[in-house]
Amino acid sequence: MNNEYKGKVMWSHLDANGHMRHSAYADFASQARIAILDEQGLDLGTFQRLKIGPILFREELIYLREVGVNENLRITIELTKARGDGSRWSIRHEIFRSDGVKAAVVNVDGAWMDLAKRKLTVLPDELQDLFMHISRSENFVEEEIK
Template structure:
């Protein structure tokens, strides 16, 4: 089971060739992560209360097929790697076109930052326990 985000490609997200522009793939993946984290109670209200936010160290996109304007996309988000305290993590997003064809793979490595101290921190234990319940990829690694 994986958490699925659905979106619709709009005019502002296409390039001169009428394809989904490169940075829009990353935008969709970011929105999928935010939606996925919100299912755990890690929403913006919680982030503000904890003075905490997710940051990325790496974002890698592999483009497989074209995605066009007015297409509906579906993103499956899977945890590929995480530390036991949830402090560092990797997520793989599989982006599918409306016709079910896999169009892109987006891999990200991230962590949590204390927005006041500007330092990396682990999640509070209760939230880390929830974070570790996210759907996992077949090649998942617990560190």
Template structure:
């Protein structure tokens, strides 16, 4: 989209974060963790860190593919990390986006763990080859 292009005619820096966020939501939805459930349970994902490593530029009208993999997760699922790789249509990796996050109770405004039912879904997410269990 034109709104995602910067003055140098390539994908603006924050568009990579937008694509990664959308891919995370799609990944969660695919395992049955959708926005409606989060609202009903009064929980939601929150990010502590987001890092983008730019490798090759993506330009106007490039078609992109975004992957998502869980790279780290505490046994109770309360904190986690996800790696996104963003590829151009020609198969060239354009960027890597790494995020560290957790779950927040939207009423208490405090970090929380997932219910057993949601944890079962969360642990079914794709994991990276270098996945590690995070210490508590």
């Protein structure tokens, strides 16, 4: 399974200092998650039909190096922690510049929400299996289902 997404920094991603603005890192990480979920068969149409969507409880950005306009980025994602049923999860994104230098790390903690009931939920069994096959970090932790 592919665990990376590629994107190009646009003028609109820059701040007044001429480097990528803080929220653009989060936008690239979010797009990487959505693209990789889609590759796994967890596409937007399926989520809309089931009235389920991913939500975030926490997002942490660690900035390591500057990124400028027209830079080609490679964003990797790995599950670092998840309940056995995939109902709660943590994902680490690493953002690399085209020269291979790691520019940032984005860590998120999330879950699935029933959009009709506005309550946390679990994915249907067949989607749980797809989600739990996302690449895992070396130090992946499987939590107990509560």
